[in-house]
Amino acid sequence: MMDGATRPAKLLQVEGRLATCTTCPYCGVGCGVNAVPDGMGGLTITADKTHPANAGRLCSKGTALGETTGLEDRLLTPRIHGREANWSDALDLVAAKFRETIEKHGPDSVAFYVSGQLLTEDYYVANKLMKGFIGSANIDTNSRLCMASSVAGHRRAFGTDTVPGLYEDLEQADLVVLTGSNLAWCHPVLFQRLVAAKKANPALKVVNIDPRRTATSELADLHLAIAPGGDVALFNALLAHLADTGRLERAYIAAHVNGLDEALAAARADDPAASGLSEEEIATFLTLWASTERVVTVYSQGVNQSSSGTDKVNAILNCHLATGRIGRPGTGPFSVTGQPNAMGGREVGGLANMLACHLDIENAEHRAAVKEFWDAPAMPEGPGLKAVDLFRAVEEGRIKALWIICTNPAVSMPEADRVATAIKDCEFTVVSDLTAETDTARLADVLLPATGWAEKDGTVTNSERCISRQRAILPAPGAARHDWRIICDVAERMGFGAAFDFTSPAEIFREYAALSGVAGRLGLDFDISDLSDLSDRDYDALEPFHWPRAGTRQGGRFFAEGGFYHADGKARLLAVTHRAPASVPCAEYPFRLNTGRVRDHWHTMTRTAKSPRLSQHIAEPYLEIHPADAADLGLAPASIAEVTSRQGRVLLRVLISERVQRGQVFAPMHWTGETAPCGRVDALVAANTDPLSGQPESKASTVAIRPMEASWYGFALSTGEFWPQTDYWARARTRGGWRAELASAALPTDWEDAARTLFGLGTEARAVTMIDPAHGAARLAFLEEGRLVAALFAGPAPVGVSRSYLAGMIGDEAGAEILSGRPGAERPDPGATVCACFDVGQTTILEAIRSQRLTSVEQIGAALQAGSNCGSCKPELQALLAAATTPVAAE
Structure with a gap:
């Protein structure tokens, strides 16, 4: 054998350069990437067009991989x-x-x-x-x-932990049900495969089952805002409906499946109303699923991360097994995993x-x-x-x-x-x-x-x-x-x-x-x-x-002709019953907390936080809350909410949105002691687990919410790394240094002294200031040899400045005009980043829609490249397009 250290890597010609073929380290899609060293410790990344998982597609995180290999925070010795x-x-x-x-x-x-x-x-x-x-x-x-609940469900039903289908089933189905999965943000490349499939086959229907309306919902023909924990009730209703309408595949069941009578009895005894859906919504879903032969049901953390996660999985598997819709092209249950x-x-x-x-x-x-x-x-x-x-x-x-x-x-x-x-x-x-x-x-x-x-x-x-x-x-x-x-x-x-x-x-x-x-x-x-x-x-x-x-068993799908792994070779239908989440809302903790991911970050951000562009879309932890709940609590947009549970306390930026239901809130789980120590969301989550899988219920803890009493809010940026000492802070990299969002209960007695302390600046940095003690506002910029090395913008309310413009100015020549916080006419403001792949901002997109008379997301892509790579920003592009082209009624 050759020594492992001397083996040549597999190489491929990409645009005239030798690239190494490898696999992305993020989600479970498993995309192939081609990587070329840039000679400075980074990599040039392109999508592998030959890999079966992505066939030339990459998401924003995969596209930015070459920006995450720096050694600045690496542990280099024991x-x-x-x-x-x-x-x-x-x-x-x-x-x-x-x-x-x-x-x-x-x-x-x-x-x-x-x-x-x-x-x-x-x-x-x-x-x-x-x-x-x-x-x-x-x-x-x-x-x-x-994904432990999926493992447990597979083993109960199939006799072993087998994923029956393939990604290509998404393209071959006539109905794709996405339950507990924000596929657009969490598995963007699969989402784009589904988008392409729907475009190629307009008859393809998509159902999105999620308590929250997400970017994935924009593709759906039907969005079902299910109650937290309501999946078993809904799929039990489906199993009963399949039996009642003669849709069960009796020959397949007789040859390959046990447990129908017990599973069906449990399903009939369950109450569909526990799903939180209306009778009309339930009927629409049942009819669509039952009448469509080629159905794929994709499920992820919204199903798995539950104290009844294994039962949820088996409720889904029951419907596929009872109809024989498994192992054939365009059919089957499909667990998509969160890690590579x-x-x-x-x-x-x-x-x-x-x-x-x-x-x-x-x-x-x-x-x-x-x-x-x-x-x-x-x-x-x-x-x-x-x-x-x-x-x-x-x-x-x-x-x-x-x-x-x-x-x-x-x-x-x-x-x-x-x-x-x-x-x-x-x-x-x-x-x-x-x-x-x-x-x-x-x-x-x-x-x-x-x-x-x-x-x-x-x-x-x-x-x-x-x-x-x-x-x-x-x-x-x-x-x-x-x-x-x-x-x-x-x-x-x-x-x-x-x-x-x-x-x-x-x-x-x-x-x-x-x-x-x-x-x-x-x-x-x-x-x-x-x-x-x-x-x-x-x-x-x-x-x-x-x-x-x-031997002769090479890849492909499982179970179209049976061949399960229980001793008798048959699958098991499981008798499962709806159980509400383990944490029960009460007067002290009345809100149901859902947690999850954002589009451009990964786990605890040890890799993605190294890429400045991946922090431009969402740069801090937030609490998404319904407008009526926010009004009841006295929460203003972009203020800071204090969120508590029996387990912990966090501070989060308020995002008021009708995409969540009343009584429910959502918070992403990425931020850490390095990036936002007050935003460690899993400190709130109760350690309730599924009794079979041991998987924690991360999407249904109960919390209380109140406004943080902040005397001032701020936005800070610097060429050097800095560690704020305020009550609330969240920091991220920029291309020229670091940025941070701030809030605190105590006002500084001396703004300039406080700012120099924050940034670790001595007297050599010249301060340009605009301080208004009467209104509690301060704007300070620090220049060295005419270049902007740090700035702080503070006021009694969330600070309205162009963050993308300021982040782009750090390290550049600047003067007192920087205190405006906005670019002059000679330098257009791109606005908040929408497309991280190509760093395209909201203002740029709206201006292009107006000036070029763009009428589709595809036209935006052709004009600006936005949405033309991973496509996970396409729902936002569609929303901007709709807002820009909606006629305003005359008064």
Whole structure:
């Protein structure tokens, strides 16, 4: 075999330059990208036209990947208790602490918490070490937070965790139901595939089921504003309607499905009104679904992140199984995952209740097979602790040594403040990550510098079972090491070296593929054993493929002709009943909180926050609230709301919108101690979980809301990094430095002194000021050699200045005119960014619509490029077009 370090990457000619073909590190769509180093540590990124997932499309985040590889915040050497250390000392300490803890307290006193952003090869060795050699199942993953209910539902219905369909089913369907999925913002490339499919086939209908009206709703022929937790009631009504109208596929059921009578009885007993929908809305949906043969039901976090998430999944699966609308082109249930390798983690047993290759940890035959294959000294006989329970065990001192890899649970877990305290108080915590500047990394005893996307080499699996290569393009910075290498080095020091003497990801992949053959011989679905003797060179050149890949079973769909994985070969319909969310609104906490993502950011923003353009669309955390609720509470637009729950407190910018229903609010979950410490939304979320999947209910906590009593609001920007000390702040990068939104209860006694302190400026910076003490307003600009190095705009109400103009001016020549906060006639104001891919602002778009008489989104794209790449801004473009072309009635 060739040494892994000397293998050439797969290269492709792109516009005359050699590009490396790799896979995007964001959502579960799994887009192919082509990357060319720019010679300055960044990359030029283009979409891979040959990859089956995206066929040349990319979203705003993928397009900006080349802007996120800078080293300014990278962890470049190990640290022990905050002090730099060498690898030998750090690894010796980690191995010794884990070994000593196990010897003293047993294997279940230690735990790993890993990530859907790990590569499959990293995941595999972590799972092997914990389950096969430490002998505990206490390894869980942040994928528990996004798709564990889908796993549990698949296993109950199908007998294993199988995704039946393919992305191309979206293009072949006549009805696509999107439930609990803001596909336009969370999976933009799939959304654009659906947009294109609808344009090509005008008969294609789209239904969007979501309590909130989102960008996805703009494509829908029918939007159903379902009550939180109402999915089981709606799909039970559908199952009953299918039976009542003779739509059940009796031959398919007789041959391939059990449990119809029990499931149907439960469905008939349920109350459709619990869905929160009108009788007319329910009837319209039932008729459309029942009368359309080719139906795909796409579901995501709105279904999974629920205390009844598994039942929601099975309610959906019941309808597809009962009609045989599964496994055929244009039909089937489809779970879209939130992370790039959530599926890969499922495949290697990265969840506490699974073994590798979809083998069952509670099945003695499966455990014995894995133990024999690994020649493992010990195997746990049952599941380990799922994420919420794992951190409770840390809090209670039952977990005494914890290793967190490539994730930020002090922000992303429910009851985030409680989790952060538990991590801080743990006897020994190790964190492997790219940066020391996360809420979690700051709590660690040992920090281990890991490589990241564009430096790592391995495989990932997307939501349609497509395994693709991520390839190294840039060298590992400083002393950073690959995660699989770090884990194997610790395993060796713990005495397990022979089982972890891997020298390359290709070698790990071969072992993993061979183990899948064991699973295949035991009758499981996941089998890629045809690749178990893949050479290093062939691994390097591996093209995307859909599993399984063994013998005659090559990719494709599952279950059109049955072949389920229960002992009798049949699927199970499940008797499920509507359950309301675990948190109940009350006088103290009357509002239902929904959480989710924004269009241009990802998880806790450790990558996307590095790109200035990705922060231009939405630069701070916000609370979306209905106008009537805002009026009742005395919340003004763009003011700050204080939001509290029994678990925590946050401050959020107020966004008043009729897109949410009365009594419900929405807040995005991306902001952290680095970007907005008062906006860590998961601090509000109660740790209620689904009893089967262990997935937290992140979309239905209850909260109270009141206005923050702010004496002043501000907007600040600087060429240098700065850390505000105000009650509310949220900061983001600009192309020339940093910007921040501010609010505080206390007025400064001296605005200039306060501003110099904020920016860390000495007397060498000349101040240009306009201060109005009588009205509590101040505008200050600081110039060095005629260039703008910092500015602060403050007043008693949210500050109305052109943020895009000011952000573009930082570092440029400026004078007193900058205090106006707006450009002069010679420099048009682009307005708030709408299209992040091409950095096109609202004012620019409106002016083009007016001056060029544009009448369609396509014409806007032709004129300005806006919306012509990922398309996730198209709903906003359509809204601007409608607003600009709506006639105004004469008075």
